[in-house]
Amino acid sequence: MKILLVNPPNCGRSIPEEEYGIETIKMIFRGEPLALEVVAGNLDGHDVAIADLKAAPNALEDALDGFEPDLVGFTGVACEANTVLRLAGKVKRRSGALVVVGGHHASCDPDFFNHEAVDYVVVGLGKLSFRELVEALASRTVDAGVAGVAKTHPGGGLKHVPRAYSQADLVDDRPPRYDLVAAHRDRYVMSGVGGKVGFVASAYGCTHRCTFCSIPNMTGGRYLIHRPASVLRDMRLLGDVPVVRLVDANTFGDPENALSLGQTIIDAGLKKAIVADVRAETVTRHPELFRLWKQAGLAVAVIGFEEITDAGLERLNKRSSVAANIEALAILKDLGIRVVGDFIVSPDYTEADFEALERFVAAHAVDLPLPSILTPLPGTPQHRDMQPRITIHDLDYYTFTNAVCRTRMEPRLFYQTYAAMLQRFLKHISHA
Ligand code: B12
Ligand code: SF4
Known part of the structure; x- marks a missing residue:
């Protein structure tokens, strides 16, 4: 499977700037998308790429046109959640790829992503559960459910099989794919x-x-x-x-x-x-x-x-x-x-x-x-x-x-x- 993992751009709005003209509070944060490198580390046998939109703002469009993924996975914290939904919509309009969302906001409020632009929500640690989801999709056994993964039903409730996280979820023997963001290393x-x-x-x-x-x-x-x-x-x-x-x-x-x-x-x-x-x-x-x-x-x-x-x-x-x-x-x-x-x-x-x-x-x-x-x-x-x-x-x-x-x-x-x-x-x- 061709899998594209996406780190949203720096986002968030600032009340002090918008309402009071105070521009000094808004902050820009930089760092590599380790969550995606970690998840990618357990996807051997698949063709995986990372689009880090914090480092390369046009990387999603480029990858949709050039890489043509079968599945696009997003990460995101709370202030990135609206942006993730917007970008997921773009993926759906421009490609036939499945969309999966994981990360902090997906884990804290999975229902937020119960949206027509999203197919699956990964709750909590995703290194092993995402691999299991990918395997289940490939073997067409996904309807049986994957623990830690919720299937979206816009208009209905999420179907979530809870997962008991354990040491196995760390998949300790597989390192993060640092190589997938090597081109951006100087920016981190x-x-x-x-x-x-x-x-x-x-x-x-x-x-x-x-x-x-x-x-x-x-x-x-x-x-x-x-x-x-x-x-x-x-x-x-x-x-x-x-x-x-x-x-x-x-x-x-x-x-x-x-x-x-x-x-x-x-x-x-x-x-x-x-x-x-x-x-x-x-x-x-x-x-x-x-x-x-x-x-x-x-x-x-x-x-x-x-x-x-x-x-x-x-x-x-x-x-x-x-x-x-x-x-x-x-x-x-x-x-x-x-x-x-x-x-x-x-x-x-x-x-x-x-x-x-x-x-x-x-x-x-x-x-x-x-x-x-x-x-x-x-x-x-x-x-x-x-x-x-x-x-x-x-x-x-x-x-x-x-x-x-x-x-x-x-x-x-x-x-x-x-x-x-x-x-x-x-x-x-x-x-x-
Ligand atoms: C590194 C880091 C950053 C980096 C992120 C690098 C990047 N993505 O580009 C930088 C410095 C940029 C950053 C920025 C911010 N961060 Co920050 N950050 C962290 C930190 C310290 C570690 C995250 C990490 O890498 N963990 C290791 C990875 C491997 O674990 P993980 O992210 O949980 O990923 C696992 C699962 O979540 C899941 N998963 C995650 N993504 C995906 C995607 C898919 C497809 C799948 C299947 C699974 C999956 O699987 C992974 C492996 O098991 C955490 C605190 C913490 N200890 O977790 C805060 C944290 C995530 N950040 C937080 C916040 C609030 C922010 C900021 C708003 C800044 C701020 N004021 O603190 C900004 C937001 C950026 C913006 N403005 O858009 C909060 C998030 C709270 C929330 N629920 O929203 C945290 C939890 C810290 C806190 N204060 O509570 N951050
Ligand atoms: S719950 Fe744990 S990680 Fe979170 S602030 Fe408290 S001590 Fe830190």
Whole structure:
């Protein structure tokens, strides 16, 4: 089968820009489409191509005309979902290809894609289930259903066979097809860390249940890990790319395995600057793990601080504390590991709250503070709980830089205050 996998272009709309002329908030993100490379890695025997529209905006049209796929698969997060539907419609108008959608939004809100332009929705991890779907299509046994895949029925309900995700879904022995995006490698850079960046997955999912997070939906709340040898293999496949972003939501979720992975990287003599997501209490409970990982190349730890009060953390079910956050920062700083701090700006923020956040960032010298505006994602507990306060349902605005819930501050002042803080933080970044 000829299979085209499509990464949507950078999308999303900006209220501060459209309503108030504030242009500094909208952000452009770059990085390789690892989800598609991973899915492609398990499609041997088929002719597979990736169209990365973030790197090459016309690649879909070019591939529809030149490659003539039998099946087109899209990935997408919430703010890309409308664009995916629009592009799926284009595929249907211009070709006879089947359309499959997977990724974060498909996993959190599969019904969104119950649309005439889409044939199947892959829910959660897709490396194995998509392979199974392709095989079932080829052998015409697809009507029996594939676990983890929903058949669309516009006007009716989705027919979804649930899947119990397990280690087998990682198909550990098959590496991502980095080669399919080799032409764009120079465009995959990470500002603030320096240089070309390659993405590697070492774990999936999370056993925590923070109210705002879409990650637990990907694995049904399970935490799954790649073997250290596979992670090392993938890092090596990236060749001379100097920075490796471990894209897992929680790289050190199994400290014993993380220890073994760190040691494997050290023993292999790999010299990469590594960026990874860390939970604060993993640092405070296992400081020795981070001493080892500093040696392995851990240059930047991304921590979801989210809130600066315990009550705020409790509301998010973060199961962490401000004291743990501060202690983790101190441990990492001591080790010379830079900290990117994610913070969630609530629509209830007042000017005093913005000031308090800036004071916290300054007092604890967070190297790269990244405040995003609270955005209840469909399919999360937060979305259910905050439903009455959501004023904007158009997913184009779900970029984490728009207030989709009513703000306590007058909206113009809210965005001006947020934009000014962001500017000061970004200046901070350029000096970090
Ligand atoms: C790397 C990354 C990016 C890269 C994406 C590179 C690209 N695609 O071009 C960049 C930096 C560009 C990016 C951008 C953004 N991101 Co981002 N990103 C991530 C991150 C850290 C890792 C994603 C990843 O590669 N995972 C590894 C792959 C292998 O796993 P996966 O994506 O889950 O894919 C599996 C399944 O989903 C499924 N699957 C996925 N796609 C497909 C397609 C098909 C056809 C099939 C069959 C299966 C399938 O199978 C895969 C393998 O099992 C995640 C957090 C996380 N840890 O997951 C956030 C995350 C996905 N991003 C998020 C967000 C919000 C954004 C931004 C809005 C920025 C922001 N403000 O945070 C922008 C959106 C871009 C835009 N403006 O259009 C949210 C999404 C929430 C949501 N549900 O919408 C996440 C979850 C982080 C978070 N804060 O919660 N991001
Ligand atoms: S925010 Fe982090 S710790 Fe919380 S559920 Fe998501 S991945 Fe897990």
